Amino acid sequence: MKKKTAVALILVLSLILAIAGCGNGNKSTDTGNSGNKSAESEKKVTTEAVSGASEASYTPLDQLKEEYDIIIVGAGGAGMSAALEAKEKGMNPVILEKMPVAGGNTTKSSSGMNASETKFQKEQGIADSNDLFYEETLKGGHDTNDKEMLRFFVDNSAGAIDWLDSIGIRLNNLTITGGMNEKRTHRPEDGSAVGQYLVKGLVKNVQEQGIPLFVNADVKEITQQDGKANGVKVLFNQTDEKTIAASAVVVTTGGFGSNMDMISEVRPDLEGYVTTNQIGSTGDGIKMIEKLGGTTVDMDQIQVHPTVQQEKSYLIGEAVRGEGSLLVSSAGTRFTNELNTRDKVTAAINTLAEKSAYLVFDSGVKSRVKAIQQYEKMGFVIQADSIEALAKEMSVPADKLQSTLDTWNSAVKNKKDAEFGRTTGMDNDLSTAPYYAIKIGPGIHYTMGGVKINTNTEVLNKDGKAIPGLFAAGEVTGGLHGQNRIGGNSVAEIIIFGRQAGIKSAEFVKAQ
Structure with a gap:
Protein backbone atom coordinates (compact mmCIF):
# COMPACT_ATOMS: atom_id res chain seq x y z
CA MET A 1 0.00 0.00 0.00
CA LYS A 2 1.36 3.37 -0.95
CA LYS A 3 2.17 5.87 1.83
CA LYS A 4 -0.52 8.43 0.93
CA THR A 5 -3.23 5.78 0.88
CA ALA A 6 -1.98 4.43 4.20
CA VAL A 7 -2.08 7.85 5.83
CA ALA A 8 -5.61 8.48 4.53
CA LEU A 9 -6.72 5.11 5.92
CA ILE A 10 -5.17 5.89 9.28
CA LEU A 11 -6.97 9.22 9.56
CA VAL A 12 -10.31 7.60 8.67
CA LEU A 13 -9.68 4.83 11.22
CA SER A 14 -8.73 7.46 13.79
CA LEU A 15 -12.04 9.24 13.25
CA ILE A 16 -14.10 6.04 13.46
CA LEU A 17 -12.34 5.01 16.65
CA ALA A 18 -12.66 8.46 18.15
CA ILE A 19 -16.39 8.57 17.43
CA ALA A 20 -16.90 5.06 18.79
CA GLY A 21 -14.98 5.69 21.99
CA CYS A 22 -15.52 9.39 22.51
CA GLY A 23 -18.85 10.53 21.10
CA ASN A 24 -18.50 12.98 18.17
CA GLY A 25 -14.74 12.73 18.40
CA ASN A 26 -14.77 15.15 21.32
CA LYS A 27 -12.80 13.26 23.95
CA SER A 28 -9.06 13.59 24.34
CA THR A 29 -6.72 10.72 23.59
CA ASP A 30 -3.00 10.11 23.23
CA THR A 31 -2.00 10.02 19.55
CA GLY A 32 0.73 7.42 20.00
CA ASN A 33 3.68 6.60 17.77
CA SER A 34 4.09 5.92 14.11
CA GLY A 35 7.20 4.58 12.51
CA ASN A 36 6.22 1.05 11.54
CA LYS A 37 6.03 1.07 7.80
CA SER A 38 2.94 -0.99 7.09
CA ALA A 39 -0.57 0.45 7.30
CA GLU A 40 -1.51 -2.48 9.53
CA SER A 41 1.15 -1.54 12.10
CA GLU A 42 0.12 2.13 12.02
CA LYS A 43 -3.52 1.09 12.42
CA LYS A 44 -2.55 -0.85 15.54
CA VAL A 45 -0.71 2.14 16.98
CA THR A 46 -3.70 4.39 16.33
CA THR A 47 -6.09 1.87 17.88
CA GLU A 48 -3.97 1.61 21.03
CA ALA A 49 -3.71 5.37 21.25
CA VAL A 50 -7.38 6.13 20.83
CA SER A 51 -8.34 3.51 23.41
CA GLY A 52 -6.58 5.58 26.10
CA ALA A 53 -9.04 8.47 26.05
CA SER A 54 -9.00 11.10 28.81
CA GLU A 55 -11.82 13.39 29.84
CA ALA A 56 -10.92 16.61 27.96
CA SER A 57 -13.74 17.78 25.66
CA TYR A 58 -13.32 19.59 22.37
CA THR A 59 -15.58 22.13 20.72
CA PRO A 60 -18.61 20.68 18.86
CA LEU A 61 -18.66 21.42 15.13
CA ASP A 62 -22.03 23.18 15.35
CA ASP A 69 -9.65 37.24 14.51
CA ILE A 70 -6.87 34.64 14.37
CA ILE A 71 -6.85 31.06 13.08
CA ILE A 72 -4.26 28.79 14.69
CA VAL A 73 -3.49 25.65 12.67
CA GLY A 74 -2.32 22.88 15.00
CA ALA A 75 -3.09 22.13 18.65
CA LEU A 84 -3.75 31.75 25.11
CA GLU A 85 -1.60 34.81 24.46
CA ALA A 86 -3.87 36.00 21.62
CA LYS A 87 -6.88 35.67 23.91
CA GLU A 88 -5.03 37.60 26.62
CA LYS A 89 -4.52 40.42 24.07
CA GLY A 90 -8.26 40.65 23.50
CA MET A 91 -8.47 38.53 20.37
CA ASN A 92 -11.01 35.88 19.38
CA PRO A 93 -8.78 32.98 18.27
CA VAL A 94 -9.71 29.48 17.12
CA ILE A 95 -7.54 26.34 17.04
CA LEU A 96 -7.93 23.77 14.25
CA GLU A 97 -6.34 20.33 14.75
CA LYS A 98 -6.38 17.65 12.04
CA MET A 99 -5.94 14.72 14.43
CA PRO A 100 -8.74 13.39 16.71
CA VAL A 101 -6.89 14.80 19.72
CA ALA A 102 -4.87 17.85 20.76
CA GLY A 103 -1.21 17.58 21.65
CA GLY A 104 0.74 16.51 18.57
CA ASN A 105 4.38 15.68 19.19
CA THR A 106 4.27 17.75 22.39
CA THR A 107 2.43 14.88 24.06
CA LYS A 108 5.40 12.65 23.36
CA SER A 109 8.03 14.99 24.83
CA SER A 110 9.87 13.28 27.63
CA SER A 111 12.91 14.91 29.19
CA GLY A 112 11.80 18.47 29.93
CA MET A 113 12.07 22.14 28.97
CA ASN A 114 15.37 23.99 28.92
CA ALA A 115 15.59 27.49 30.37
CA SER A 116 18.28 29.60 32.02
CA GLU A 117 18.32 32.11 34.91
CA THR A 118 14.97 30.76 36.13
CA LYS A 119 13.50 31.25 39.57
CA PHE A 120 13.61 27.48 40.14
CA GLN A 121 17.32 27.33 39.33
CA LYS A 122 17.95 30.18 41.75
CA GLU A 123 15.87 28.51 44.48
CA HIS A 142 27.85 23.28 15.29
CA ASP A 143 27.68 27.07 15.09
CA THR A 144 25.02 26.92 12.36
CA ASN A 145 22.05 28.17 14.42
CA ASP A 146 20.23 31.36 13.45
CA LYS A 147 21.93 33.57 16.03
CA GLU A 148 19.20 36.21 16.23
CA MET A 149 16.57 33.55 16.82
CA LEU A 150 18.79 31.81 19.37
CA ARG A 151 19.43 35.01 21.32
CA PHE A 152 15.70 35.72 21.55
CA GLY A 159 9.91 34.19 31.23
CA ALA A 160 8.34 31.14 29.57
CA ILE A 161 8.87 29.08 32.73
CA ASP A 162 7.26 31.88 34.77
CA TRP A 163 4.33 32.11 32.36
CA LEU A 164 3.66 28.38 32.56
CA ASP A 165 3.84 28.55 36.35
CA SER A 166 1.32 31.42 36.33
CA ILE A 167 -1.23 29.22 34.54
CA GLY A 168 -0.74 26.21 36.81
CA ILE A 169 1.96 24.34 34.88
CA ARG A 170 4.90 24.08 37.28
CA LEU A 171 8.25 22.75 36.02
CA ASN A 172 10.49 22.92 39.08
CA ASN A 173 12.27 19.54 38.97
CA LEU A 174 15.64 20.07 37.31
CA THR A 175 17.86 17.65 35.39
CA ILE A 176 20.43 17.82 32.59
CA THR A 177 20.59 16.75 28.95
CA GLY A 178 23.40 16.04 26.51
CA GLY A 179 25.51 19.01 25.44
CA MET A 180 24.56 21.05 28.50
CA ASN A 181 26.79 21.72 31.50
CA GLU A 182 24.17 23.05 33.92
CA LYS A 183 20.90 21.65 35.22
CA ARG A 184 18.48 23.69 33.13
CA THR A 185 16.04 21.00 31.96
CA HIS A 186 12.78 21.74 33.81
CA ARG A 187 10.37 18.90 34.50
CA PRO A 188 7.11 18.44 36.44
CA GLU A 189 7.59 18.41 40.20
CA ASP A 190 7.43 14.60 40.44
CA GLY A 191 10.06 14.13 37.72
CA SER A 192 7.60 12.67 35.23
CA ALA A 193 7.67 13.15 31.44
CA VAL A 194 6.92 16.73 30.52
CA GLY A 195 4.74 16.19 27.44
CA GLN A 196 1.45 14.82 28.72
CA TYR A 197 1.58 17.09 31.76
CA LEU A 198 2.13 20.14 29.55
CA VAL A 199 -0.61 19.25 27.08
CA LYS A 200 -3.12 18.53 29.83
CA GLY A 201 -2.37 21.89 31.46
CA LEU A 202 -2.57 23.84 28.20
CA VAL A 203 -5.83 22.18 27.12
CA LYS A 204 -7.30 23.00 30.55
CA ASN A 205 -6.33 26.66 30.16
CA VAL A 206 -7.64 26.82 26.59
CA GLN A 207 -10.98 25.48 27.78
CA GLU A 208 -11.12 27.80 30.79
CA GLN A 225 -6.08 38.30 -0.63
CA ASP A 226 -3.84 41.03 -1.97
CA GLY A 227 -0.81 39.16 -0.69
CA LYS A 228 -2.14 38.88 2.88
CA ALA A 229 -3.19 35.66 4.65
CA ASN A 230 -6.91 35.93 5.29
CA GLY A 231 -8.18 32.49 6.29
CA VAL A 232 -8.12 28.77 5.59
CA LYS A 233 -9.91 26.00 3.75
CA VAL A 234 -10.48 23.12 6.14
CA LEU A 235 -11.90 19.64 5.81
CA PHE A 236 -13.87 18.51 8.88
CA ASN A 237 -14.24 14.79 9.57
CA GLN A 238 -12.73 14.06 6.12
CA THR A 239 -15.95 15.04 4.39
CA ASP A 240 -17.17 18.57 5.17
CA GLU A 241 -15.10 21.36 3.56
CA LYS A 242 -15.46 24.91 4.84
CA THR A 243 -13.71 28.23 4.28
CA ILE A 244 -13.06 30.26 7.42
CA ALA A 245 -11.96 33.88 7.36
CA ALA A 246 -9.48 35.58 9.70
CA SER A 247 -7.30 38.65 10.00
CA ALA A 248 -4.22 36.51 10.69
CA VAL A 249 -3.17 32.85 10.48
CA VAL A 250 -0.68 31.16 12.83
CA VAL A 251 0.78 27.85 11.61
CA GLU A 271 15.54 5.09 4.72
CA GLY A 272 14.61 2.22 7.03
CA TYR A 273 14.91 4.13 10.30
CA VAL A 274 12.00 4.01 12.75
CA THR A 275 10.47 7.35 13.76
CA THR A 276 9.34 8.55 17.18
CA ASN A 277 6.92 11.06 15.65
CA GLN A 278 3.15 10.92 15.95
CA ILE A 279 1.40 10.08 12.67
CA GLY A 280 0.16 13.65 12.14
CA GLY A 294 7.31 31.25 2.19
CA THR A 295 10.85 29.89 2.13
CA THR A 296 12.48 27.05 4.03
CA VAL A 297 15.82 26.54 5.77
CA ASP A 298 17.84 23.48 6.92
CA MET A 299 15.40 20.95 5.46
CA ASP A 300 18.07 18.25 5.32
CA GLN A 301 18.91 18.65 9.01
CA ILE A 302 17.00 15.77 10.57
CA GLN A 303 17.85 14.65 14.07
CA VAL A 304 18.25 10.97 14.81
CA HIS A 305 17.76 10.29 18.51
CA PRO A 306 20.17 7.72 19.94
CA THR A 307 17.83 6.03 22.43
CA VAL A 308 14.68 4.69 20.79
CA GLN A 309 13.02 1.37 21.63
CA GLN A 310 12.92 -0.12 18.16
CA GLU A 311 9.92 -2.47 18.18
CA LYS A 312 7.46 0.24 19.17
CA SER A 313 9.47 3.23 17.89
CA TYR A 314 9.24 4.71 21.38
CA LEU A 315 11.60 7.41 22.62
CA ILE A 316 13.49 6.68 25.82
CA GLY A 317 13.96 10.15 27.25
CA GLU A 318 17.32 11.80 27.78
CA ALA A 319 16.56 12.26 31.46
CA VAL A 320 17.38 8.57 31.95
CA ARG A 321 20.97 9.35 30.97
CA GLY A 322 20.86 12.74 32.66
CA GLU A 323 20.09 11.07 35.97
CA GLY A 324 23.04 8.69 35.71
CA SER A 325 22.46 5.71 33.41
CA LEU A 326 25.13 4.21 31.15
CA LEU A 327 25.14 3.06 27.55
CA VAL A 328 26.57 -0.44 27.24
CA SER A 329 27.32 -2.51 24.13
CA SER A 330 26.71 -6.23 23.63
CA ALA A 331 30.24 -6.70 25.00
CA GLY A 332 29.05 -5.33 28.36
CA THR A 333 31.22 -2.22 28.14
CA ARG A 334 30.73 1.53 27.70
CA PHE A 335 31.65 2.97 24.31
CA THR A 336 30.91 6.73 24.52
CA ASN A 337 30.16 9.73 26.73
CA GLU A 338 26.43 9.15 27.26
CA LEU A 339 25.72 12.87 27.60
CA ASN A 340 27.46 14.04 24.48
CA ALA A 348 28.85 6.06 18.45
CA ILE A 349 25.98 3.55 18.48
CA ASN A 350 26.14 3.22 14.71
CA SER A 367 13.11 6.73 41.37
CA ARG A 368 14.29 10.02 39.86
CA VAL A 369 12.84 9.48 36.37
CA LYS A 370 9.13 8.75 36.61
CA ALA A 371 8.89 8.12 32.85
CA ILE A 372 10.56 4.75 33.47
CA GLN A 373 7.27 3.57 34.98
CA GLN A 374 5.69 4.04 31.55
CA TYR A 375 8.56 2.16 29.89
CA ALA A 384 17.26 -8.19 37.94
CA ASP A 385 18.33 -8.26 41.58
CA SER A 386 22.04 -8.29 40.79
CA ILE A 387 24.40 -7.13 38.04
CA GLU A 388 25.24 -10.76 37.26
CA ALA A 389 21.58 -11.63 36.82
CA LEU A 390 20.99 -8.52 34.70
CA ALA A 391 23.91 -9.47 32.44
CA LYS A 392 22.34 -12.89 31.90
CA GLU A 393 19.02 -11.27 30.91
CA MET A 394 20.89 -8.95 28.53
CA SER A 395 23.03 -11.78 27.11
CA VAL A 396 26.24 -9.87 27.82
CA PRO A 397 29.34 -11.07 29.72
CA ALA A 398 28.66 -10.73 33.46
CA ASP A 399 32.28 -10.01 34.37
CA LYS A 400 32.47 -7.21 31.81
CA LEU A 401 29.23 -5.60 32.98
CA GLN A 402 30.31 -5.84 36.62
CA SER A 403 33.66 -4.25 35.77
CA THR A 404 31.91 -1.51 33.77
CA LEU A 405 29.70 -0.54 36.71
CA ASP A 406 32.55 -0.78 39.24
CA THR A 407 34.69 1.51 37.09
CA TRP A 408 31.81 3.94 36.68
CA ASN A 409 31.02 4.04 40.39
CA SER A 410 34.67 4.86 41.10
CA ALA A 411 34.49 7.61 38.49
CA VAL A 412 31.43 9.08 40.19
CA LYS A 413 33.16 8.94 43.57
CA ASN A 414 36.27 10.67 42.21
CA LYS A 415 34.26 13.02 39.95
CA LYS A 416 36.40 12.00 36.98
CA ASP A 417 35.46 9.80 34.03
CA ALA A 418 38.86 8.74 32.75
CA GLU A 419 37.33 6.59 29.99
CA PHE A 420 35.17 9.09 28.09
CA GLY A 421 35.45 12.44 29.87
CA ARG A 422 31.84 12.65 30.98
CA THR A 423 31.35 15.49 33.46
CA THR A 424 27.56 15.64 33.88
CA GLY A 425 24.94 13.24 35.22
CA MET A 426 27.43 12.06 37.86
CA ASP A 427 25.61 13.05 41.03
CA ASN A 428 24.77 9.45 41.95
CA ASP A 429 26.49 6.12 41.37
CA LEU A 430 24.79 2.93 40.19
CA SER A 431 24.91 0.73 43.28
CA THR A 432 21.33 0.32 44.46
CA ALA A 433 19.61 -2.92 43.49
CA PRO A 434 17.52 -3.91 41.68
CA TYR A 435 19.21 -3.12 38.37
CA TYR A 436 17.59 -2.38 35.01
CA ALA A 437 18.30 -2.25 31.28
CA ILE A 438 16.46 -1.07 28.16
CA LYS A 439 17.58 -2.06 24.67
CA ILE A 440 17.72 0.93 22.31
CA GLY A 441 18.87 2.05 18.88
CA PRO A 442 18.72 5.26 16.83
CA GLY A 443 15.45 6.59 15.37
CA ILE A 444 14.25 9.64 13.44
CA HIS A 445 13.16 12.11 16.08
CA TYR A 446 13.07 15.74 15.01
CA THR A 447 13.12 17.77 11.81
CA MET A 448 15.25 20.86 12.49
CA GLY A 449 14.44 22.37 9.12
CA GLY A 450 11.25 24.19 8.26
CA VAL A 451 9.87 27.54 7.20
CA LYS A 452 11.94 30.64 7.85
CA ILE A 453 10.60 33.14 10.38
CA ASN A 454 11.98 36.15 12.25
CA THR A 455 11.86 36.80 16.00
CA ASN A 456 8.34 38.22 15.56
CA THR A 457 7.39 34.77 14.19
CA GLU A 458 6.45 36.37 10.87
CA VAL A 459 6.87 33.97 7.95
CA LEU A 460 9.50 35.24 5.49
CA ASN A 461 9.61 34.97 1.72
CA LYS A 462 12.73 34.33 -0.36
CA ASP A 463 13.57 38.05 -0.22
CA GLY A 464 13.51 38.00 3.59
CA LYS A 465 10.30 40.02 3.79
CA ALA A 466 7.36 39.10 6.01
CA ILE A 467 4.23 37.70 4.39
CA PRO A 468 1.46 39.89 5.90
CA GLY A 469 -0.85 38.12 8.32
CA LEU A 470 1.10 34.85 8.30
CA PHE A 471 2.91 33.63 11.42
CA ALA A 472 4.49 30.30 12.44
CA ALA A 473 6.05 28.70 15.51
CA GLY A 474 7.44 25.37 16.70
CA GLU A 475 8.81 22.46 14.71
CA VAL A 476 7.19 23.73 11.49
CA THR A 477 9.93 26.39 11.48
CA GLY A 478 13.67 26.03 10.91
CA GLY A 479 16.94 27.75 11.76
CA LEU A 480 16.92 27.87 15.55
CA HIS A 481 18.68 24.55 16.16
CA GLY A 482 21.14 24.53 13.24
CA GLN A 483 22.55 21.08 12.52
CA ASN A 484 21.75 19.50 15.89
CA ARG A 485 19.05 20.12 18.49
CA ILE A 486 19.86 19.98 22.17
CA GLY A 487 17.50 17.80 24.24
CA GLY A 488 14.98 19.99 26.10
CA ASN A 489 15.15 22.83 23.58
CA SER A 490 12.12 21.81 21.51
CA VAL A 491 9.69 22.19 24.42
CA ALA A 492 11.26 25.56 25.19
CA GLU A 493 10.91 26.55 21.53
CA ILE A 494 7.19 25.76 21.31
CA ILE A 495 6.37 27.76 24.43
CA ILE A 496 8.68 30.74 23.74
CA PHE A 497 7.80 31.16 20.07
CA GLY A 498 4.22 29.95 20.48
CA ARG A 499 3.62 32.79 22.95
CA GLN A 500 5.38 35.22 20.62
CA ALA A 501 3.18 34.16 17.70
CA GLY A 502 0.06 34.83 19.77
CA ILE A 503 1.32 38.24 20.85
CA LYS A 504 2.57 39.39 17.44
CA SER A 505 -0.44 38.11 15.47
CA ALA A 506 -2.70 40.00 17.91
CA GLU A 507 -0.67 43.16 17.38
CA PHE A 508 -0.97 42.68 13.63
CA VAL A 509 -4.76 42.32 13.81
CA LYS A 510 -5.12 45.42 16.01
CA ALA A 511 -3.07 47.44 13.55
CA GLN A 512 -5.38 46.63 10.62
Missing part, protein backbone atom coordinates in the same frame (compact mmCIF):
# COMPACT_ATOMS: atom_id res chain seq x y z
CA GLN A 63 -20.28 26.00 17.23
CA LEU A 64 -17.97 26.80 14.31
CA LYS A 65 -18.12 30.42 13.10
CA GLU A 66 -17.40 31.76 9.64
CA GLU A 67 -14.79 34.22 10.87
CA TYR A 68 -12.31 34.66 13.73
CA GLY A 76 0.33 21.22 20.01
CA GLY A 77 2.22 23.22 22.62
CA ALA A 78 3.01 26.08 20.25
CA GLY A 79 -0.56 26.40 18.98
CA MET A 80 -2.19 26.38 22.40
CA SER A 81 0.38 28.84 23.78
CA ALA A 82 -0.32 31.16 20.84
CA ALA A 83 -4.06 30.90 21.42
CA GLN A 124 17.99 25.35 44.09
CA GLY A 125 21.33 27.16 44.02
CA ILE A 126 22.06 26.44 40.34
CA ALA A 127 24.26 29.15 38.86
CA ASP A 128 23.35 29.57 35.20
CA SER A 129 23.27 32.36 32.63
CA ASN A 130 21.57 33.12 29.34
CA ASP A 131 24.99 33.61 27.78
CA LEU A 132 26.09 30.11 28.80
CA PHE A 133 22.83 28.62 27.50
CA TYR A 134 23.38 30.50 24.22
CA GLU A 135 27.00 29.34 23.87
CA GLU A 136 26.26 25.68 24.64
CA THR A 137 23.29 25.59 22.24
CA LEU A 138 25.36 27.24 19.51
CA LYS A 139 28.14 24.72 20.06
CA GLY A 140 25.61 21.87 20.00
CA GLY A 141 24.29 23.14 16.65
CA PHE A 153 15.13 32.10 22.56
CA VAL A 154 17.54 32.02 25.52
CA ASP A 155 16.66 35.52 26.72
CA ASN A 156 12.97 34.64 26.90
CA SER A 157 13.34 31.14 28.34
CA ALA A 158 12.99 32.09 32.03
CA GLN A 209 -10.51 30.78 28.50
CA GLY A 210 -13.34 29.69 26.22
CA ILE A 211 -11.08 29.29 23.19
CA PRO A 212 -12.71 27.02 20.58
CA LEU A 213 -10.59 23.97 19.72
CA PHE A 214 -11.84 21.80 16.88
CA VAL A 215 -10.35 18.36 16.21
CA ASN A 216 -10.63 16.28 13.03
CA ALA A 217 -10.18 19.65 11.30
CA ASP A 218 -7.68 19.13 8.48
CA VAL A 219 -6.57 22.48 7.06
CA LYS A 220 -5.83 22.01 3.36
CA GLU A 221 -5.01 25.56 2.27
CA ILE A 222 -4.21 28.99 3.67
CA THR A 223 -6.09 31.61 1.67
CA GLN A 224 -4.72 34.99 0.60
CA THR A 252 1.89 25.47 14.37
CA THR A 253 1.52 22.13 12.58
CA GLY A 254 4.84 20.58 13.65
CA GLY A 255 7.50 18.98 11.49
CA PHE A 256 7.59 16.18 8.93
CA GLY A 257 9.10 13.34 10.95
CA SER A 258 6.37 10.88 9.92
CA ASN A 259 6.45 11.72 6.22
CA MET A 260 9.00 9.29 4.83
CA ASP A 261 8.51 10.67 1.31
CA MET A 262 9.66 14.13 2.43
CA ILE A 263 12.46 12.67 4.54
CA SER A 264 13.72 10.43 1.71
CA GLU A 265 13.74 13.42 -0.63
CA VAL A 266 16.23 15.34 1.53
CA ARG A 267 17.89 12.46 3.42
CA PRO A 268 17.81 9.18 1.50
CA ASP A 269 20.35 7.80 3.99
CA LEU A 270 17.61 7.63 6.64
CA SER A 281 3.68 15.03 11.66
CA THR A 282 3.55 15.06 7.88
CA GLY A 283 4.81 18.53 6.94
CA ASP A 284 1.40 19.95 5.92
CA GLY A 285 2.16 23.42 7.24
CA ILE A 286 5.47 23.64 5.40
CA LYS A 287 3.82 22.74 2.10
CA MET A 288 0.98 25.23 2.56
CA ILE A 289 3.37 28.04 3.47
CA GLU A 290 5.61 27.31 0.49
CA LYS A 291 2.56 27.75 -1.78
CA LEU A 292 2.17 31.27 -0.37
CA GLY A 293 5.78 32.15 -1.14
CA THR A 341 25.20 15.72 21.90
CA ARG A 342 22.63 13.49 20.24
CA ASP A 343 24.38 13.36 16.89
CA LYS A 344 27.61 12.17 18.49
CA VAL A 345 25.95 9.54 20.68
CA THR A 346 24.00 8.29 17.65
CA ALA A 347 27.23 8.06 15.63
CA THR A 351 29.81 2.22 14.91
CA LEU A 352 28.79 -0.89 16.88
CA ALA A 353 28.28 -4.02 14.79
CA GLU A 354 24.80 -4.48 16.24
CA LYS A 355 23.78 -0.79 15.74
CA SER A 356 22.08 -0.99 19.14
CA ALA A 357 22.97 -0.77 22.83
CA TYR A 358 21.54 -1.02 26.33
CA LEU A 359 20.73 1.73 28.81
CA VAL A 360 21.79 0.34 32.18
CA PHE A 361 20.69 1.92 35.47
CA ASP A 362 19.77 1.20 39.07
CA SER A 363 16.74 1.79 41.28
CA GLY A 364 18.04 5.26 42.17
CA VAL A 365 17.75 6.41 38.55
CA LYS A 366 14.34 4.78 38.34
CA GLU A 376 7.92 -0.72 32.33
CA LYS A 377 4.21 -0.79 31.47
CA MET A 378 5.13 -1.04 27.80
CA GLY A 379 7.40 -4.01 28.47
CA PHE A 380 10.69 -2.34 27.59
CA VAL A 381 12.51 -2.76 30.92
CA ILE A 382 14.66 -5.73 31.94
CA GLN A 383 14.99 -6.09 35.73
